[in-house]
Amino acid sequence: MDWDKLRIFHAVADAGSLTHAGDTLHLSQSAVSRQIRALEESLNTTLFHRHARGLILTEQGELLFDATSAMSRRLDTAEARIRDSEEEVFGELRVTTTTGFGSLWLAPRLPALYKKYPDLKIDLMLEERVLDLPMREADVAIRMKEPSQADLIRRKLMSVHMRLYATPGYIAENGMPESLEQLSQHRLICQNVQATQVSAGAELVRELLTYDVRSTLTVNNYFGVLQATRSGLGIGVLPDYVVEDFPDIQRVLPEVESKEVPVFLAYPEELRQSRRISAFRDFVTEEIIAHRKKMRQESESGA
Incomplete structure (x- = not known):
């Protein structure tokens, strides 16, 4: 259907008069009448009963007017939201x-x-x-x-660095490693080096595992590594941004960190x-x- 003809139909149905609709649309009465006739022909139906006192919608016209009214409301809403979008975020x-x-x-x-x-x-x-x-x-x-x-x-x-962390409880029970060599006496919690992750993290884990770590837990994401570390299971390899929101863990071997990410x-x-x-x-x-x-x-x- 022609959108322009629908717009004119809606104005006529709303005004109940070709003349009044023409005034609203800045069109002549004859131009409005031609558009309505063309729309009726395209739909093969009559949309208005013509009376001396004006126009009355037929049953088919009421169906179309309901549709154009809904369209008009949605367009008005969209127009308002578009104008408001310069200040609003939604x-x-x-x-x-x-x-x-x-x-x-x-x-x-x-x-x-x-x-x-x-x-x-x-x-x-x-x-x-x-x-x-x-x-x-x-x-x-x-x-x-x-x-x-x-x-x-x-x-x-x-920029982020991968570092080593553990809970104070874990350190109290198992001791604080003073060197990388002493990691062999602890459990390392990390991502598997084959898992999808930043290369700097995988490189650090590979280096740590060369120190004959006796026990490991590998998780396929850092959320799991953090949860296991906070549970006191071992020393976790974690991104440094976790320290701000999880003060219940502390850094281990401060000189050890990955390359910049x-x-x-x-x-x-x-x-x-x-x-x-x-x-x-x-x-x-x-x-x-x-x-x-x-x-x-x-x-x-x-x-």
Whole structure:
């Protein structure tokens, strides 16, 4: 159906008069009449009963008017939301990141984002597989390496190192290792070197295992490593950002850490103007700044 003809039909049905509808649409009565006749011919039905006092909808006309009224309401709502979108943030945002970062760092901070933007709907996809942003498998990604795909806007958020941690209870019971050689007397909790993970983490684990570690527990994500470490099962290989939110673990062998792991936020070029993307990007950036400040203060107080 011709949208323009439907618009004119709706105006006529609403006004009950060709003349009044023409005034609203800034069209002549004859032009409005021609459009209505053309619409009736295309539908092979009569939409109005013509009376001296005006027009009355036929049964078929009422059906069409119900439909155009619903369309009009939805268009009015969409228009208002589009205007308001310059100030408001709403709708679905598909975010992908790793299981570890998403569950240990991002998810605990999302209440602050929802408090600021209560109409936001986040679909958080936690997996090690790199989703294709240009193909819109996700809207925005936080990745542990710089994205190589073209047509992406990318921003480095922070750097992460894998380090060794244990609970005070575990240390009290099993002793604090003073050297890498003494790891052979402890249980190491880590990701399997064959599991999908950042290469720097796998390299550190390979190095640690050369010290004849007597017992290990391997988990396929850092959330599991953290839970086992907090349970006092052994010494865990974990990203350094966990220390801020989990003060019940402490660092072991402070001189041991992985190479730097860069953390990037990326999204498709075509979403540059998206208010949802901007709100999420700014939120994560602010949280990173607060995270760095807190880590720096704790480091200085412990020095």
